[in-house]
Amino acid sequence: MVLASWRFLAAAFAAVLFLHGSRASDEAYPTQSYSFVRNAISAPPLSYYDYIVIGGGTAGCPLAATLSHNASVLLLERGSSPYGNRNITDLDAFGAALSDLSPSSPSQRFISEDGVINARARVLGGGSCLNAGFYSRAAPQYVRDVGWDGKLVNESYAWVERLVAFEAKIGQWQTAVRDGLLESGVVPDNGFTYDHIPGTKVGGTIFDESGHRHTAADLLEYADPKGIAVLLHASVHKILFKRKGTSRPVAHGVVFRDSTGAKHRAYLRRGPRNEIIVSSGALGSPQLLMLSGLGPKAHLQAHNISLVLDQPMVGQGMSDNPMNAVFIPSPNPVEVSLIQVVGITPFGSFIEAASGENFAGGASTKDYGMFSPKIGQLATLPPRQRTPEALAKAIEDMDRLEQAALQGGFILEKITGPKSTGHMELRSRNPNDNPSVTFNYFQDPDDLRRCVEGLSTIERVIESKAFADFKYDAMTFASLLNLTASAPVNLLPRHRNTSTSLEQYCRDSVMTIWHYHGGCQVGMVVDRDYRVLGVDALRVIDGSTFNHSPGTNPQATVMMLGRYMGVKILNERLASEAS
Template sequence: MALCCSTFFFAALSSILFSAPLRASQKVSNYTFMRNATAAPDISYYDYIVIGGGTAGCPLAATLSQNYSVLLLERGGSPYGNPNITNLAAFGAALSDTSPTSPAQRFISEDGVINSRARVLGGGSCLNAGFYTRASPQYAREAGWDGRAVNESYEWVEKVVAFEPEVKQWQSAVREGLLEIGVVPNNGFSYDHIGGTKVGGTIFDHQGFRHTAADLLQYANPSAITLLLHATVHRILFRVKDGSKPMAHGVVFRDSLGRKHKAYLNRHPKSEIIVSAGALGSPQLLMLSGVGPRQHLRAHNISVTLDQPLVGQGMSDNPMNAIFVPSPQPVEISLIEVVGITSFGSYIEAASGENFAGGSPTDYGMFSPKIGQLSRVPPKERTPEAIAKATEAMQGLDQAAFRGGFILEKIMGPISSGHLELRTRDPNENPSVTFNYFQDPLDLERCVQGLSTVEKIIESKAFASFRYPNMPLAMLLNMTANSPVNLLPKHTNSSLSLQQFCRDTVMTIWHYHGGCQVGKVVDRDYKVLGVDALRVIDGSTFNYSPGTNPQATVMMLGRYMGVKILTQRLRATAADQTQQ
């Protein structure tokens, strides 16, 4: 019997580890298991319920479905067939869509910085600038992850969504400028997080077509997974017995017509509900389900399942500051491809060229006021009126005004953090979130050093062909608000403080995280402390952002934990059979 169980275990594990993706020619948009939640039964039962079909939820659900029945609930729609998501040249269009059905749900932090959270299958990988890079080995060690399994999980993801970009003139000039000013060595193309200058991966293929976490569902077992779109989870259901921990056993969700559905776990001690709703959605849903700070929950008339004061704490967003460099010659459209990983904790990246929609230039790509990146206005003044005024002014600009690109710096970490609270009991509404940008002096120091590095790149010989002569950084920083070649604020003080510039022009790079952190809300297996049968697996568990850009690691984490959960369950099953 022991031999039989061992054979069963390794055969099952092999099917998990080595399942192959579909061929590129097969269309992943026609998933047979994907349907609108309006078609869902009133009551259903599964081995695993995954809440959130985002960057972590898709690979997690795909992996779990190899051996067990899985329900994947996504509050948004499908990314397939939407050119504003799939085409590189349309970047920013989805983010600028503020309609109730937009794949990007805008929110404004209490700091006044406009941000966005995904509302689409594939999550943030459907909206971001596409950069793909792994976390450092040190990050993995500190997280307690197994290095070999981490690498295998990254590779599993990369077979489907990661590509080497074609680096053209602007990005090449930034790369050579970084090397010239001493951000060395030259690490060439690499997915790895290595100090110096490198070309990272991208989820855009050579035709400019975006590949997202939703594509990882091609690994799923179609007979074991059910994917419901437009399914908004309102709360997690718990069973509470005297003297024992509350146990998650089901969820309540509503479809697009407002009809209520319930899904329950099959009665097995290893069945679980896994929340992968993102850094805003996961702590929000825990609170709506009665897991959070007692006083805050009672203020919203929510029955307390578990008094957990650390839910919603430790919220951070990596601040980004950027400088637009007008070019005397045309530049290519590019998103993030090159990165300088400095020794002082600032990452230098770049994006270039105008985006086109309807045949006319509409914005500065990832730095458009349409998507809230209104850096020429201090955060608290970025009102709808200010955005409308900036957008109108931009539409009157000559096409030459869009010729150029941005060089940005993003700080490592960050150290500064804030908190998240409920505004209402409606899961469709954004919670209140405060990030406290630059609250820690080291964050501000890193921003200043990063901007100084950007200045050196602009003035480097390697970058000479993409800058007008005799245009120092001070001029770029102090251009008037109506200048056709910059979107940065005008300061009357010619000796502009870079510290003040950091505070005034801070934007998001959409890397917010925290709220359900490891060691505070979840353990190292991402099990929610104080309750049973419930985990959180997504960026809300991060204490600081991995690598220069987190999406690769969030996708890896979904796969990594899926394999780990199945491995543990298979071992437990084998042990039970041996005892029999």
């Protein structure tokens, strides 16, 4: 490989990290027609239901669909429909929704206090409308540890999979990663499976063979149209409580606003089993509890929020699984692929990969995917230096690159857990504003150790015989890590011996894989049936209740949990009515 080519690839990598994507076409994608979904503008000022589910996301959609078969359900979603938006539905547009910073975007960007740029969903279907599509169940031990019924868990996964999960069909580059993992000792070869099994496997995906995304919103197909109402652009501002004398507070209604700002109220019908269920995600759920008066007393008083219950653990235990990636320029063409293969290591790191690039509309209109500054992923700068100016410079540099410079792919590692935790606080009383969240990446030294072991595994994959066709011979692992250190836009601090240690690389190049969780954890904010401690008629059912992110990718388990708890709640209701 000649020196000129080497410098070109170095500059290409350091300018920005990419995967693939395309701009949305003006051509509308065929829409899903649900008779029970409508804009919140059409909602009456006052309404009554057996269940009010706040958040039509990855958990909220299957939960509401299940409850609709024996009760009346109102599902409130602050965002829009995913149907008709090709930036959501088409694989070749991955990243476009995440890069859309408009107020109507299905993705709402936020930046943690750590400096890592992240995103939260604002669309019916939640994060399943924005993610890389990988579908994998939680480990059996995870199911046992949280106390779930294994039989119902498996039935609930199968219920989800009938509509949204498919076997990933891997190409040559993903095959090389798989074989490289096996050659590197991440064994056994588990073939294709949805199950979480140590070793290397091909997982599921929510993209079908046509590259069309299936989301949690599709699970509303299971709903009884007579038992459910779904309101879009319905932003819930507060949960309402009532109390008689010294009794516990009882949730009995919500206040929400439509897109015009008009206020609506929805109340629970009279009945001992009727409930409000919060499924607003790991940021939205603890945020809404605080806005409704459940949270740390001093913090709520500082925002002039009337206290319902002093609950200091709301917003605590926030975690985000750190992701670190290595780009490998390829001398041979690679397929466009999102996450399809995973190596589940014995030391607590998951190895995954993505590859390829796609251009739509010519070289001047490039959009990029999972490792792109357009969506906030800028591993070439330490987190706190990822300023808007730095992102703009990286995008500008990337737009000047030739297509050949982007040929290759990424191998990433994500640590399980993690053990490092942080917290969340309100910035304002507006539920549409992002709260302040700190994840404390690598605060626990064991997280850093596992990151280093994960990078060492990636090195063995890259140096394996199986991967030889997709790596330049002259490029060692050290040179791949140091590409950023020799590029003109690099701002990484220089460390001794002009090389960056793996520990420092972990800290400086950390990004999100969007698997953040916590804030309403079991045993701290909710009980094992997800009832909020200290109040009645209120549950939280979503990823905010997780102590650890389940499996390699959590979306399958979050969808399963919505179905699982829907079945449990209905069974409790039927038993109560029969007694």
